Amino acid sequence: xxxxxxxxxxxxxxxxxxxxxxxxxxxxxxxxxxxxxxxxxxxxxxxxxxxxxxxxxxxxxxxxxxxxxxxxxxxxxxxxxxxxxxxxxxxxxxxxxxxxxxxxxxxxxxxxxxxxxxxxxxxxxxxxxxxxxxxxxxxxxxxxxxxxxxxxxxxxxxxxxxxxxxxxxxxxxxxxxxxxxxxxxxxxxxxxxxxxxxxxxxxxxxxxxxxxxxxxxxxxxxxxxxxxxxxxxxxxxxxxxxxxxxxxxxxxxxxxxx
Amino acid sequence: xxxxxxxxxxxxxxxxxxxxxxxxxxxxxxxxxxxxxxxxxxxxxxxxxxxxxxxxxxxxxxxxxxxxxxxxxxxxxxxxxxxxxxxxxxxxxxxxxxxxxxxxxxxxxxxxxxxxxxxxxxxxxxxxxxxxxxxxxxxxxxxxxxxxxxxxxxxxxxxxxxxxxxxxxxxxxxxxxxxxxxxxxxxxxxxxxxxxxxxxxxxxxxxxxxxxxxxxxxxxxxxxxxxxxxxxxxxxxxxxxxxxxxxxxxxxxxxxxxxxxxxxxxxxxxxxxxxxxxxxxxxxxxxxxxxxxxxxxxxxxxxxxxxxxxxxxxxxxxxxxxxxxxxxxxxxxxxxxxxxxxxxxxxxxxxxxxxxxxxxxxxxxxxxxxxxxxxxxxxxxxxxxxxxxxxxxxxxxxxxxxxxxxxxxxxxxxxxxxxxxxxxxxxxxxxxxxxxxxxxxxxxxxxxxxxxxxxxxxxxxxxxxxxxxxxxxxxxxxxxxxxxxxxxxxxxxxxxxxxxxxxxxxxxxxxxxxxxxxxxxxxxxxxxxxxxxxxxxxxxxxxxxxxxxxx
Numbered sequence: 106x107x108x109x110x111x112x113x114x115x116x117x118x119x120x121x122x123x124x125x126x127x128x129x130x131x132x133x134x135x136x137x138x139x140x141x142x143x144x145x146x147x148x149x150x151x152x153x154x155x156x157x158x159x160x161x162x163x164x165x166x167x168x169x170x171x172x173x174x175x176x177x178x179x180x181x182x183x184x185x186x187x188x189x190x191x192x193x194x195x196x197x198x199x200x201x202x203x204x205x206x207x208x209x210x211x212x213x214x215x216x217x218x219x220x221x222x223x224x225x226x227x228x229x230x231x232x233x234x235x236x237x238x239x240x241x242x243x244x245x246x247x248x249x250x251x252x253x254x255x256x257x258x259x260x261x262x263x264x265x266x267x268x269x270x271x272x273x274x275x276x277x278x279x280x281x282x283x284x285x286x287x288x289x290x291x292x293x294x295x296x297x298x299x300x301x302x303x304x305x306x307x308x309x310x311x312x313x314x315x316x317x318x319x320x321x322x323x324x325x326x327x328x329x330x331x332x333x334x335x336x337x338x339x340x341x342x343x344x345x346x347x348x349x350x351x352x353x354x355x356x357x358x359x360x361x362x363x
Numbered sequence: 364x365x366x367x368x369x370x371x372x373x374x375x376x377x378x379x380x381x382x383x384x385x386x387x388x389x390x391x392x393x394x395x396x397x398x399x400x401x402x403x404x405x406x407x408x409x410x411x412x413x414x415x416x417x418x419x420x421x422x423x424x425x426x427x428x429x430x431x432x433x434x435x436x437x438x439x440x441x442x443x444x445x446x447x448x449x450x451x452x453x454x455x456x457x458x459x460x461x462x463x464x465x466x467x468x469x470x471x472x473x474x475x476x477x478x479x480x481x482x483x484x485x486x487x488x489x490x491x492x493x494x495x496x497x498x499x500x501x502x503x504x505x506x507x508x509x510x511x512x513x514x515x516x517x518x519x520x521x522x523x524x525x526x527x528x529x530x531x532x533x534x535x536x537x538x539x540x541x542x543x544x545x546x547x548x549x550x551x552x553x554x555x556x557x558x559x560x561x562x563x564x565x566x567x568x569x570x571x572x573x574x575x576x577x578x579x580x581x582x583x584x585x586x587x588x589x590x591x592x593x594x595x596x597x598x599x600x601x602x603x604x605x606x607x608x609x610x611x612x613x614x615x616x617x618x619x620x621x622x623x624x625x626x627x628x629x630x631x632x633x634x635x636x637x638x639x640x641x642x643x644x645x646x647x648x649x650x651x652x653x654x655x656x657x658x659x660x661x662x663x664x665x666x667x668x669x670x671x672x673x674x675x676x677x678x679x680x681x682x683x684x685x686x687x688x689x690x691x692x693x694x695x696x697x698x699x700x701x702x703x704x705x706x707x708x709x710x711x712x713x714x715x716x717x718x719x720x721x722x723x724x725x726x727x728x729x730x731x732x733x734x735x736x737x738x739x740x741x742x743x744x745x746x747x748x749x750x751x752x753x754x755x756x757x758x759x760x761x762x763x764x765x766x767x768x769x770x771x772x773x774x775x776x777x778x779x780x781x782x783x784x785x786x787x788x789x790x791x792x793x794x795x796x797x798x799x800x801x802x803x804x805x806x807x808x809x810x811x812x813x814x815x816x817x818x819x820x821x822x823x824x825x826x827x828x829x830x831x832x833x834x835x836x837x838x839x840x841x842x843x844x845x846x847x848x849x850x851x852x853x854x855x856x857x858x859x860x861x862x863x864x865x866x867x868x869x870x871x872x873x874x875x876x877x878x879x880x881x882x883x884x885x886x887x888x889x890x891x892x893x894x895x896x897x898x899x900x901x902x903x904x905x906x907x908x909x910x911x912x913x914x
Contacts, residue, residue: 149803173895177806177914193703204911205728205739207806215728219744221716222724246716253712255704264914265808267834290702314893323889325842330887330895330913332805356802359887359913 141190145258145292147179148186152337155353156308159183160258164307165283165293169300173323174312175335176264176296178211178357183294184258185212192257195219195250199243199263210360219256221246240270244278251285251293260294263301271301279305300341309341315354332357382478384425384434385580386441387463389453390418391471399448402583407444408437411690413460414583419467421460423580438473457481462574465546468496481574486547490538493546493571534565546572587623589686591616598637598678602667605679609663612684617657620688626655628689632666635681646675654706655692661707668714713744734851735881736899736910737809805913807897813908816898825888828898828909835909838890845886850902852880887913 144158153159160166160183168176184194185208194217196203201222209215223243225236240263247261263271279302286293295301300309314322315336324331336352386408388401401420405412411423424437431437434456445452455466455474462481466474469492476484537560543549549572557565570577591612599605609632620626630650635643648669656662666684692706704712716725726741814835819827829837883899890896895913900906 171893172912173889173893173914175803175805175914177808178803181806182803201811202808202912203728204737204807204809205730206737207804208728209730211804211806215730216742216745218727220726220728220741221720224720224724242719245719249712249715249719253704253708255702255708265834265912321841321893323842323893323895325844325887325889328844330805330844330889332802357805358802359805 142290145183146186147183148189149179149182149355152179152353152355155337155339156310160292160294161307162290162292163286163288165279165286165295165302165305166308166310167295167297167300167302167306168310168312169297170312171298172265173333174314175333175355175357176312177207177262178333179310179312179337179355180260180262180294180296181208181211181213184208184218184260185214187257188212188214188217190257193217193219193255194258194260195221195256196260196262197221197223197243197247197250199223199240199261200225200265202262202265207360219250221250236267236270237273240266240274244274248282248285251282251289251291254289254291256291258292258294260296262296264296264298266297268298271297274301276303279303283307306341308339311338311340312336312355313338313352315352330359332359382425383423383458384428384437384456384478385458385460385463386422386424386437386454386456387460387467388420388422388441388445389455389464389467390450391453392418393451399445399450401445401450401452404441404445404448404450404452408441411580411582413580415464419464421464421580423582424456434475435473438475442473457484457574459574459576460580461571461576465492465496465571465574468492476574482547482550482572485572485574486545486550488546490535490544490546490549490572493568494535496571534561534568537561587619589616589619589625589627589688590683592681592683595680595682598680600678602670602674605670605682606663606667608682609666609684610659612682613659613662616684616686617659617662620657620686620691623688624691625688626657626691627652627662627686628655629687630662630666631683631685631687632670633683633685634675634679635683636675636677636679638677643680646679648673653710655689656707656710657691658707661711664711665714668711668718672718709744734849736849736885737811807911808914809911810909813899813910816907816909818898818900818907825886825898828888828890828896828907830909836892838892838894840888841891842889843886844888846884846900847886848884848902850880850882853882855879885910 141159142162144153144156144161146153146159147156168179170176184196187194189212194213196218198220201224203220203222205215208218221243223246224239243261243263247259250256250259282293283302283305295306300306313336315334322334322336324334333356335355335357337355338352388404390401401418402412402414405414405420405422408427409422409424413421415421422441427437428434431440438454438456441454442452445454453467453471453474455463455470455476457463457466457476458478459481462476462485465485465488466476469488474484538544538549543552549569552569554566554569557569567577593608593612595608599608628651630652632648632650634646634648636646638644648666650665650669652665713725723741725744727744729740729742731738731740814830814832816828816830816835816837818825824840825843826840827838828840882902884902885897885899887895887897896909897911897913898907898909901908
């Protein structure tokens, strides 16, 4: 007896192959098991559960937060998780602030990380457009890496960039990048102080210091800085209904002092 | 003496060849003139052979095992072939050319070296054999046709081999004075100390003594030359029209390479430029490709990007492409590993990024063996990565797909908040909470140039931090930890400037630079705006700086 279309779709859905029929993202696995071919897990289980597996592939995602809100820690954790799975990752470090020792301590396989360091004059003086040019150059580098394809995660880090330098970028930049990454196996991650891609972003994750019994979210010992207690909150997710999520607690631990 | 020095490990120049086997034929001096050349004998066995001199030839016999048999049989066949032509030769078969060449000089008859035992086979030989055996290596490793570049290769390898004959005499006398008489004794010397005392050329001699190759085999080509030239009716300027010319030249070359199962190892672009005063001159660019390739688009893009970085400077009226061939790359794809960018894609991407950002601004980061805060190194981003690999980095294991069940943690049904745990399988029964890993590591963001800061101190602890730098407002310190005292490289500073200690932060007009030594007290401070900084006080100048942001 020939199968009806509905039966075929049901079978494909059972085998999780329904993306061949529609461009809609598959429903998250009810068991909470991340599918690494759909999402790039961060390696932090509660956060991955909240993100339905991790940062979605084929989309731009954002990690936003104030300074010292754990953005870099989470980014390096995500890169470490990707390199451990055998993926190649790229980091467009627009302001050249990556601490290699931190990346190594986070577990990033450094030989699988393509690090692109931006040209930044930290104090440009009268030449105010220098940082802007560096920003545009970094965007071009980010575009080239996305075009090359087959990277697991491509991160664009402008965490410490002035807000006006990011706002001066044409908004079509992010739409173009989203079109570029659409349908690929790459998860694009933007890291900044505030949301950049806005509606072009597939997922926006905001990090803040969590208020705990221990204090304001920053833990200090007698002679050591010990880490952060953070709250991660999904503020925008294209694949889900627009609703405020409860925060996920993320705890960081300071690496040993050199 | 076996070579156990880890410094001696070097990349095999022909690592793309699986299990390389080389045979060297050396014809000792004879009274009568030889009836046949060694090249003719070598050609009977392999097209990949290198004629070093009339009396010395090295043959790549990799793969002949399937045709002739083991190395012993190959060596006997070589001797038999030479004898049938009336030539008496020494034959040595080894996994490296250096070992085969030296042993062919040193030992008559047939010598077979087991793979991996090259250093042991060479160890008892006297050092004097080096001068006799590797005379052909004195010629420059690199092509001297480079147009305008410095005296280094595209990968930055210096021309150390060129000076070998000049240094051999001094090296030999020094080694004799040290009591080093055999190759094994030379191979066992610490490489770093040897280089610091005798120069980098000594490392090349040591590599020979260890039976390691310093350059790949360069086949003696007498048949096909992969070269194509196009004379233009009118000179062209700019890269866009040149792109069409390059495509037209590269397409037939690529077809010929494919027919011969070859890939391009080196791409030479020779442009005849029209100078304003002196007529015409040749402009040469040489591209060493990271992996054998013959894709026209990739080769054209790489050539164009190179010319974009190094433009010829005048109109071009003749374009010549020369390709140095090498055996093609054999790939076996699999469905079970993650797709990776192809070497062609990565090469093109890296070339584009280098043209955009600068060659020194991209690569793979690497940690260095130093306590210097913020120290790092950049290494070239590897082109050929294996597929999925286990996590073997120096950091913590974070593989989600690896199942490592720990009995001690089986009791926890759900992961503890803040800890990572791993699950696998598709059913609830198969889920296992695995070894809990530590929380996420707090990362630093480095200020490559430390930001000068003003720090108020109370009871020996910072209480307020302010700066003049835009974006670093500062504020009141609400929590702090420290100090961590760290210093280093003062011994190196003392060599150059005895008696006066210099700080690691030299103040110039309005910025500060890191120099060799450092001596400072570090603090981690949390300000009232929520930011956490790593600041330090330079102990020589008492100046304060923001070194990093904890993020």
